[in-house]
Amino acid sequence: MKLGLICDGVSRDLAHTLNVMDEFDLEYAELQFVGDKEVGDHSRQEVAQIKALLEAHGKPVSCLSRHIFAGMTTANKPGDELHTRHMDSLKRVIEMAHVVGSPLVRIMTSKKEQILWGNNGAEKWNVAHGAWDTLPPLIAPAVELAKKEGLTLVVETGNGTMVNSNYTARKLIDELDAKDTLKVLWDPANNCWCHELAYPDGYEEVKDGYLGHVHIKDVLVDTPRATLTVKKMGEGQLADLFRPMADAMRADSYEGVVSFESVYHPGDGDFENGFRSCVGLFKEIFA
16 A cells, blocks of 8 residues: 655654655655644745655645644534635645645544434433534535645544544545545544444544545544553554554555554653654555
């Protein structure tokens, strides 16, 4: 499969990270923060410099990953001040995507209401009525923009966001009738928080043309204690699931990129050191 890295997980110094990628033969660069700016905030000159660095190392861009729509709530409406700011940011990211040749742009979703649907009494007493219904109208203008611009959006399964599972990601895509323009950015470690089993359950939701991009890291979640621990790859709760996930994606001829997300450190705050301790297993399983 196509392997890559979320670059700022190693360093926001893109030149340094690209050298590290060369060292480990990782081909695809996913850009989130470069220097002190998030993608979409760089000047034209800075974008040109980023493009030149990528081309010098022969690294195609897999995805531009700004936190579009993150932090919005069910109180927000399409066209309000915050939504307009996020749409303006999306336009800038799309402009950058055209320059650097990124086929994908990531979006997020608004803050999570915990219980969206219910049965046998829960629908009266526990459901956050109407919460889910606020989401598709917020995302629809982004889908229309991406369609016009000839790019694909990927919605990340995030911690604390309305889309926090492959089930909810697929539901959003279906409700928008946007399968050709909006795909799932599957982060199985994030999905652990809502207890969606990565394989086979999570994969079954997205394997039929919904999967657009993948983030890989390992974690240990303790939902009752509201505690998340990032683990060395192969030592968290996804340890026994990575290989079946990879085998299934190969069997189904997944054509997207699998990006390693370097958010682990061994207690010293050194994320590059954490990356170096994990990348071998990542390549062994997903290459």
